[in-house]
Amino acid sequence: MSFQTVTKMLLSSFTLNCQLFFITLILSLPLGLLVAFGSMSRVKPVSLLTRFYVYIMRSTPLMLQLAIVYYLPGIVFGPQYNLPKMAAAALAFVLNYAAYFSEIFRGGIQGVPVGQREAGEVLGMTKGQIFFHVTLLQVVKRIVPPIGNEVITLVKDTSLANFIMVKEIIAMAKDFGNRAMIWPLFYAGVFFLVFNGVVTFLLGRMEKKLDYFR
Amino acid sequence: MAILDVKGIGKRFGATQVLKNISFSLNEGQALAIIGSSGSGKTTLLRCLNFLETPDAGTISVRDQIIFDAADPATQRESEVRQKRLHFGLVFQGFNLFPQYTALENVTLAGRLREKDRGKWPAIEQQGLELLARMGLADRAKHYPYQLSGGQQQRVAIARALALQPDVLCFDEPTSALDPELTGEVLKVIRSLAEQRTTMIIVTHEMAFARDVADQIIFMDGGLIMEQGDARQVIEHPREERTKQFLARYQEN
Structure with missing residues (x-):
């Protein structure tokens, strides 16, 4: 099989990785913020529940979570309730990454000195004004590096979806391996390198943009 | 005429009573200095005036209108508090400027x-x-806080507090976080505000400054007002034994 054919096939399966990546990112960031507020809530049941959720998501293997999201509805409610593979994979990733993001958000929000909020309060700002005009950008600046770490990990984690038979790039490359072609597996790594190269570049740009204050 | 009337303010943190029956009044255009050792309740008192702490007892009135009454929860609703706290401005010990805004933006944001x-x-x-410009920072308007010295940052913070034209401007140890070299420029600004008859309450450890700038001085100890009177009188001829001890310790240093 020619290099070109392999490239084409790997690329087409890599679109699945990309889809999972973008869906997860778009949904888990806001969900993570919500979870962060939940875990900081003064309403005890809310904070306990969200913290328990974060504990479960961070303490069990992502692979296992994929399997549970994919197989459990069918086992409990009957086969017609099975999610499509990609939807199950996306859901598991979103739930898992929201938990990690929430902890980063929580750290970022709690890391802003109380004096900032108090300064806003004595100037008669509302809670919303203080969050959006005083706290938020300082939080963003703090969390860009750790969020960036997670985002880069997410790019690679998308290949775990092959555990529930999503034919993403690593699954595709392994297929070539079964036909005694090992180099496509190594070649698949290049796709991740390029993608994460772009991600790293964009993160660097963001950090630089926020460099104007300390 | 008294612009500010504080009556019977009490505040407890857990088991410790940090403020006990604090009462005083302040006339328009006057400066009041509050002195006392750390933990005497000075800062808590300022924070109560600015609604950063809620007193357990007492009332606060501005221009004969009760703006806080510990016995009346209606005076403690968030939206009301937001309006009423604008009677007061607060300059923090640690400046608390917003780092992502320029000096000018810090001053104008709330407005x-x-x-x-x-x-x-x-x-x-x-x-x-x-x-x-009044703070001597006309050429620093476009600078971000990290580009300014501590003294400059504190002067921006004073401008920020003045921007909403509070009835009473409060200072919480405005020079305690500054190098000795930088305290002078901040004290000079506060002094000029006093000369312009800005109504002020200044919590400070600078005794000579308090004597020269303030009209009245309150000496606090253990959450109580131990002595209260004309500034020069309290510093130079204190009546209470406790005040004498406190001031003597300062003279030693």
Whole structure:
């Protein structure tokens, strides 16, 4: 099989990785913020529940979570309730990454000195004004590096979806391996390198943009 | 006429009673200095006036209108508090400038957020520039806080507190976080505010400054007002034994 054919096939399966990546990112960031507020809530049941959720998501293997999201509805409610593979994979990733993001958000929000909020309060700002005009950008600046770490990990984690038979790039490359072609597996790594190269570049740009204050 | 009337303020943190039956009044255009050792309740008192702490007892009145009554929860609703706290401005010990905004933006942010009509923003900006100029910072308007010295940051913070034209401007140890070299410039600014008859309450450890700038002095100890009177009198001829001890310790240093 020619290099070109392999490239084409790997690329087409890599679109699945990309889809999972973008869906997860778009949904888990806001969900993570919500979870962060939940875990900081003064309403005890809310904070306990969200913290328990974060504990479960961070303490069990992502692979296992994929399997549970994919197989459990069918086992409990009957086969017609099975999610499509990609939807199950996306859901598991979103739930898992929201938990990690929430902890980063929580750290970022709690890391802003109380004096900032108090300064806003004595100037008669509302809670919303203080969050959006005083706290938020300082939080963003703090969390860009750790969020960036997670985002880069997410790019690679998308290949775990092959555990529930999503034919993403690593699954595709392994297929070539079964036909005694090992180099496509190594070649698949290049796709991740390029993608994460772009991600790293964009993160660097963001950090630089926020460099104007300390 | 008294612009500020504080009656019977009490505040407890857990088992410790940090403020006990604090009462005083302040006339318009006067400066009041509050002195006392750390933990005497000075800062808590200022924070109560600015609604950063809620007293357990007592009332606070501005221009004969009760703005806080510990016995009346209606005076403690969030939206009401937001309006009423504007009677007071507060300059923090640690400046607490907003790092992502320039000096000018720090001064004008709250005003702009209160003014829905963008047509009035240029006027707010103009006023901000004038305030910075009064602080001797006309050429620092576009600087970010990290580009300014501590003394400059504190002067921006004073301009920010003045921007909303509070009835009473409060200072919480405004020079305690500064190098000795930088305290002078901040004290000079406060002194000039006093000369312009700005109504002020200054919590400070600078005894000579308190004596020269303030009209009245309150000496606090253990959450109580131990002595209260004319500034020069309290510093130079204290009546209470406890005040004498406190001032003697300062003279030693």
